[in-house]
Amino acid sequence: MNPTASTGLILRSAAPADAAAIVRLIEMLGYASSPAEIASRLASLVGSSAAAFVLAVARDEVLGLVMLSFRPQLRFARPIATLDELVVKDSARGMGIGRALCTEAIRVSRARGACRLSLLTDRKRESYVRGFYGKCGFLEDGAAHFVLPLE
Numbered sequence: 001m002n003p004t005a006s007t008g009l010i011l012r013s014a015a016p017a018d019a020a021a022i023v024r025l026i027e028m029l030g031y032a033s034s035p036a037e038i039a040s041r042l043a044s045l046v047g048s049s050a051a052a053f054v055l056a057v058a059r060d061e062v063l064g065l066v067m068l069s070f071r072p073q074l075r076f077a078r079p080i081a082t083l084d085e086l087v088v089k090d091s092a093r094g095m096g097i098g099r100a101l102c103t104e105a106i107r108v109s110r111a112r113g114a115c116r117l118s119l120l121t122d123r124k125r126e127s128y129v130r131g132f133y134g135k136c137g138f139l140e141d142g143a144a145h146f147v148l149p150l151e
């Protein structure tokens, strides 16, 4: 299904005025934040070459979000893109919105000249169990993920 054609879904860049809707989506991923924090970070990052935030919107309702970041690497001529978060409102899942956002993330990454798009996800998430990213074309590698909290 192509939700953009059949349901009037619009994919557009996020703006600070979307902060409250973004907070609700981020909560669905299990992370807490405040609209003021999100609005202020968006205000400083919108238009930056380091990040991109795309919303899926239907009838003025924000239904999904994908966040990307871009970082240069000495060993590559082009930046690496990372898909940092992807979430669709729980009542709107299974309708093709997640796939549309993923396709847009790939398009934006290419358009910004990235040489690859990577992501980390928890193997316990339903999306992992259901093979979501594989269906979007991603290949799983065997890399270990290490984290050192700094605060």
Ligand SMILES: CC(C)(COP(=O)(O)OP(=O)(O)OC[C@H]1O[C@@H](n2cnc3c(N)ncnc32)[C@H](O)[C@@H]1OP(=O)(O)O)[C@@H](O)C(=O)NCCC(=O)NCCS
Pocket (backbone or CB within 6 Å): 028, 029, 084, 085, 086, 087, 088, 089, 092, 093, 094, 095, 096, 097, 098, 099, 100, 121, 122, 125, 126, 127, 128, 130, 131, 132, 135
């Ligand atoms: C993963 C997620 C973004 C997919 O968005 P979606 O709009 O539900 O997905 P689509 O309708 O485009 O479906 C594409 C695939 O996603 C998977 N999927 C569908 N509904 C799903 C659901 N409710 N939960 C998890 N995965 C689902 C299926 O593998 C589906 O492929 P299929 O139709 O061939 O079975 C969305 O379910 C979600 O936000 N889940 C919670 C947050 C999350 O896990 N994010 C990703 C890790 S950071």
